Amino acid sequence: MNINANQAAQTAGYAGQAMNAFQAAVNIDNQQPKPEGTTFWFRWLIRIVAIVTGILAMICGVFGALSTSPSCIVAGAITIFLGFAMIMLEVPICCQFVRFTQPVANFSENRPAWQKAFLYSIPPLLPLILCQSISIVLGFICLLVNGAIQFMLVVGKKASREEMMQRAAGADDSRGPRVPDGPPVNAAGNKSFTFTQLPENNVSVEFTRSSSPHSGSQPALNCALTQCSSGSNDHIDCLQSSTPCFDYRNINNMSYCAPGWTNTGSMNNARYDHTASVLTNGKVLVAGGSYGSAPMNSTELYDPSTGVWTVTGSMNNARHLHTAPVLISGEVLVAGGSYANQAMNSTELYNPSAGVWTVTGCMNNTRFSHTASVLANGNVLVAGGEDARSEIIESVELYDPSTGLWTPTGSMNSARYLHTASVLTNGTVFVAGGHNGSFPLVSAELYDLSTGVWTLTGSMNNARFSHTASVLRDGKVLVAGGYNGSFILASAELYDPSTGVWTLIGSMNNTRYYHTASVLTNGKVLVAGGIHDNQAANSTELYDPSTGIWTRTDNMNDGRILYTASVLTNENVLVTGGLGVGIVTLNSSELY
Known part of the structure; x- marks a missing residue:
């Protein structure tokens, strides 16, 4: 009985030690710097993967060493060591019997993900070079999995809305608020x-x-x-x-x-993340958006002949990050968006002649930060976005204005949001880039209206999201700027639908994302604003397709992001609202 009691006490002691060790590991985890955008459970998932792949690598190393070839024996020993080192670096609690485990683990924990990616990817090449037996190859694959995970952490980090707004404000703790470079102001106050x-x-x-x-x-x-x-x-x-x-x-x-920018009438309500739709009568309908963190249901009309904004009927639901294409009938279809941090599937129609919004059929999926394209047959194709589960989706659906119903169609090959969708001259829909929730995308795909199927086409030279895509007169698509998860881009490239090939062209003068791009009546493309140098930019530039050259043009009066740009029937470009420097929500409008 005493022996049993002692054994029970000893077992309980082991359990207590294990729990204490786990708690200590949790405490250490909470105290260490975390890769940006990762959660506690995700970090432990990485460690579980490290344990499994490390053990499998050691087993493969043992089988690889059971060879008559000296090089394979050495390769097996190295694989065993690397498998053990993987566990020691990621899950030191499993290797407490090694005296120097914790200092090494602490050093590893403080390394950025890109250094770990190289550490977990390059050394495993050595045993593979020495021996190409099945066991060594399998061990190499096990070790490479961890390198791939760390690499995804490097390229997969996306700018959150809070980070983006801080950048717009020019918030930089080391240098203080940034103010965009603008034209000087003379003593009389004239710009x-x-x-x-x-x-x-x-x-x-x-x-x-x-x-x-x-x-x-x-x-x-x-x-x-x-x-x-x-x-x-x-x-x-x-x-x-x-x-x-x-x-x-x-x-x-x-x-x-x-040529240049001039202020026009201000909107009645300041807003960002809104939509602007050029109606068949030439007026511009602005709908929804946010003021501060509150989505709006108000809408208003801009009359280019007077430069005046007039309040019109409010939407049935407040929303931002939605879409608002103009249908062939002249009505405006607002779809999806976000309210109270929840993706929506509701849609509604605006009748310009009555100034009234009418609820129409709901989409099959909730979504925001998606795209909406008016097809040649009058239907509307909605693709991708983020849903109410905070998952990035690949689902696509069609809206039929004659029935008011949404019908699912073929899904994209990749889930994506913050992408672009362009209707090509041949009627197909071309989607490029975006983010899949883990990393920025380089892929592009085409939707065939006749089959409802998406087909992958040539990939861009640079992964990017929150970029712009413009269909030029010759049918090619110009993609410019964006963010690749680490850097804001100035690069631009052309997609040729006839060959499915991307060609790099001259870069913009400024890096930028969350900007706008407008195709002018002379065929040139006007790019304006966006985030540049950690601030809301007011710079603009023109791309000339005939020369392939970007030229700076007059600055906007306000730096702005998350705003709209519309080419009017009188050939001017109208920009409205957005976030300015200092995260100020703007109600100003300008004409180019």
Whole structure:
């Protein structure tokens, strides 16, 4: 009886020690720096994988060493060592009998994921080089799994909405708030800027907006004046303007015309993450969005002829991160979005003639940060997004305006959100990039309307999300900027639908993501705003497809992200709202 009691006490002691060891491991885990975006259970899942693959690697090493080949014996020994080292580095609690386990584990815990990725991927190559037996190859695969997981942690980290808003604010604890570089302000308070002539003239001069009746705030769409620059000998070099322009006066009180941005009427409500839809009557409908952290149901109309915003009927449901394509009938279909951090499946229609919203059929899946494309047959294709379970989805569905019903169609090959979707000149829908919840995507795929099937096409040269995609006059697609999980991109590339091949072209002058890109009537692409250098940017630039060159153009009056840009029927570009510097929600609007 005493022996049994002693054994029970000893067993209980072992159990207590095990629990204490586990608690200690938990405490150590809580005290160590964590890879960004990982949770407690995810980190322990990584450790469980390390235990399993480490043990399997050691077993493979033992079988590999049972050989008459000296190189295979050495390879087996190295595999056994690497399997044990894997467990010791990731789960030191399993190797407490080794005196130096904890210091080594502490050192490993403080290493960034990219260093671990190399540590777990490069050394296993040595035994594979020495011996290519089945056991050694299997051991190599087991060890490589951990390297792959660490690599995913490196490239898979995505900017959260909070991080993105901090960047927009220019929040940087080491340097204080960042303020975007903008034009200087003279003593009179007038904004001055430098305007550069066309490349063949290449002369710059500083101008100041005039307060006279022909001020820059008044658009001069049929500008009869000329673009002029003052030479050193007071000689005036002029070039006839062929672009939409605005009337300015230079510092010598000489009148001239120049393209640029000018403020127009402000919205009644400041908002970001909203939508803007150009109606068939030329007006622009802005719907929903957020103010602070509160989604909105208010909507308003911009009249380009007056520059005035007018409140119209409110949506039945407040939402942001939704889509709002204009149907062939002229109605606007709002679909999905997020409210109170929950993805929605509700949809509703706006009737421009009545100014009223009507609820229509619900989607089969909840989703936000998805895409919506109007097809040639009038149906609307909605693809991807994030659902109410916080999962990134690959599901796709079609809305039929004649019935008001949603029908599931073929799913994409990859789940994705924050991607782009473009309707090509041949009617197919082209989806590119995005994020799958683990890492940014480089893949692209095509949807065939006749079969309802998605087919993979050529992959981009750079993985990216929160980028832009523009269909050019020649049918090619221009993708620009975005974020690859580690860096904001300036790179741009062209997709040729006839070959399915991507070609890198000249990079933008500024890195940026969460920006906009508008195809102008002259075929050029205007890229504006977005996050650049950890701040909401006001810089803009033009891409000329005929030369493949990006050229800086006049800055917006406000740096902004999460805003909208719409090409109006009068050929101007209207930008509205968004987040500005300091995470200020904007109600301002500007015309280019």
